[in-house]
Amino acid sequence: MISKTLEKELNNQLNAELYSAYLYLSMAAYLSQKNLNGFSNWTKVQFEEEQSHANKLFQYILDRGGKVELKQINQPKSEWNGIIDIFENILKHEQYITSRINELVDIAMSEKDHATVALMQWYVNEQVEEEATVSDILDQLKLIEGKGSGLFMLDREAKQRVFKPIN
Numbered sequence: 001m002i003s004k005t006l007e008k009e010l011n012n013q014l015n016a017e018l019y020s021a022y023l024y025l026s027m028a029a030y031l032s033q034k035n036l037n038g039f040s041n042w043t044k045v046q047f048e049e050e051q052s053h054a055n056k057l058f059q060y061i062l063d064r065g066g067k068v069e070l071k072q073i074n075q076p077k078s079e080w081n082g083i084i085d086i087f088e089n090i091l092k093h094e095q096y097i098t099s100r101i102n103e104l105v106d107i108a109m110s111e112k113d114h115a116t117v118a119l120m121q122w123y124v125n126e127q128v129e130e131e132a133t134v135s136d137i138l139d140q141l142k143l144i145e146g147k148g149s150g151l152f153m154l155d156r157e158a159k160q161r162v163f164k165p166i167n
């Protein structure tokens with residue numbers, strides 16, 4: 001069994017992952033409307049990834065004999081100021097998620113709940129990867145000032161991204 005505190009915090013994180021999925025889906029719609037179909041694909045793949053992050057928590061709460069409680073998902077933004085603004089927002093959002101994950105690790109450690117620490121370690125590593133990928137894309141977008149043939153090339157590259165199921 002997990003403690004009531006961890007059950008609550010894991011359910012909150014489940015909600016945060018579903019909100020992340022929703023945010024990326026909103027970005028995918030915006031980018032498609034701007035004819036950036038490669039980046040729209042990239043954010044759509046991220047939408048799928050976030051759902052799998054949520055599902056991993058969902059299964060873990062159940063596996064530990066906890067209660068899954070689905071909460072309301074906040075409405076995401078639907079307008080941004082272009083592609084650089086999108087990736088700046090993504091980076092900020094992922095940094096926020098990282099801080100939440102770190103807090104969850106702290107709680108699990110303070111409770112000596114080794115299984116939850118091990119689970120959250122997976123999320124810690126995932127966040128390192130996500131932040132690095134997003135930072136790279138943001139740097140490249142800034143280099144080309146988010147426009148012209150450079151943007152065309154990056155958009156084409158972003159179209160190649162495919163969803164890979166997680167364990």
Ligand code: FEO
Binds near residue numbers: 049050053094097130
């Ligand atoms: Fe679920 Fe973007 O981390």
